[in-house]
Amino acid sequence: MSVHRSRTSGRRRLTLAGVLLAALALLLTLPGAASADGTPRTSDTPQRGSAHMGMGVVEHDGQGGTPPTGNRAVQTEGVDVSSHQGNVNWASLWSSGVKWSYVKATEGNYYKNPYFAQQYNGSYNVGMIRGAYHFATPNDSSGANQANYFVDGGGGWSRDGKTLPGVLDIEWNPYGAACYGKTQAQMVAWIREFLNTYKARTGRDAVIYTATSWWTQCTGNYAGFGATNPLWVARYNTTVGELPAGWGFYTMWQYTSTGPIVGDHNRFNGALDRVVALANG
Template identity: 45%
Template sequence: MKSFITAWLGFGSFALAAVPGFDISHYQASVDFASAYSSGARFVIIKATEGTTYKDPSFSSHYNGATSAGLIRGGYHFAHPDTSSGAAQANYFLANGGGWSGDGITLPGMLDLEGDCAGLSTSAMVSWIKDFSDTYHSKTGRYPLLYTNPSWWSSCTGGSSAFVNTSPLVLARYSSSAGTPPGGWPYYTIWQFNDAYKYGGDSDTFNGDIAGLRKLASG
């Protein structure tokens, strides 16, 4: 799995290389993908689904716009662990924009883990994430990116290190430094560092160079 990520093992402000990117949903009705690309952005993560009933109404237009602008792109799924199994939600995500193909411009799908702990114990939450992750892997050959913040990961999984060797970490921390990653991950793969990207959505950075980003997309 580590070969999917990058050889650059930088931490926070000490990262040896970085590639700008961003993430969006229907809350960003208008996104200037071409200007984002011109400014240096090379990837975008786009909301596709929630639970097993919700499809983001802007997903297709955003995805097409990102593709036309030359951005590496992928979808994300907002988890609702209290409503259905991880497998059911992974399958819904896969059927509605969250798939992966080795075309070199598609990121593995991302599982968005935030909010409360949905009434699950830490062990039950780890099992739920594993159910989602293993289902996604069985259908695509890739493990999903996992988006979380240190507080949520500690509270809801007990700081589990169960995914360190499978899923790349997308770290949400709005600060000038990424700090220490949660869950035993030695480094983040993507860091979301603010919610005010100039061209729409949240600001992200990939922890590596463009070759590493392409490797993540290619498998």
């Protein structure tokens, strides 16, 4: 009898342990719960590494995807792509009028785009002027660390007339708090460290990709980068709207995430020779 009771008690303890583990797993998927590293998560939190340009624009900026209309100065069509697009048919994009592109190279200090070579080299081979971008996650590591990770992962630059300077993609955090848990001053300091490290490594000032509403919320609408770093602004509407402080004009404008062929579509603020000029530095 004593042996029987011992086995029964053991089974009960195992069953109780299973229930507790299942309950814990459920709690970790509830809104507001935290993952093992303390990052807030929900049941629809995307997989780390899956972030891409403009991921939060529609949700947070309240804009649709209507293409620009009406008369405007000469602009040059471009796209940006990430692993979501897989192997891209660059010939079709070129034929449609797309003349420049940016390819996601890295994210944080933990992810490299597995399609980077096909996308980066493929766009170059059809004649496009192309560059690479880094999706920043300032809560993971320092600005210097991520800038080095980006350059080492494909975000470098060469004066060949077809390579654009790297882009710091700084926007809403798809995995947690919008401003990555940083104060406005801390965010500005992080961005500055990234930009300074990138320039030290490549000799070029990186482009800053952001949305005006995020920039205002998370940097306090800081105006100190406009004199040195080209602006790539995200706003999905018929007009670009208000720009972040410090910039009197935009260099690139991401106007929709629903391109007619593939990727997010953008307008360079000038004719193709201005794209070449940015590439040459």
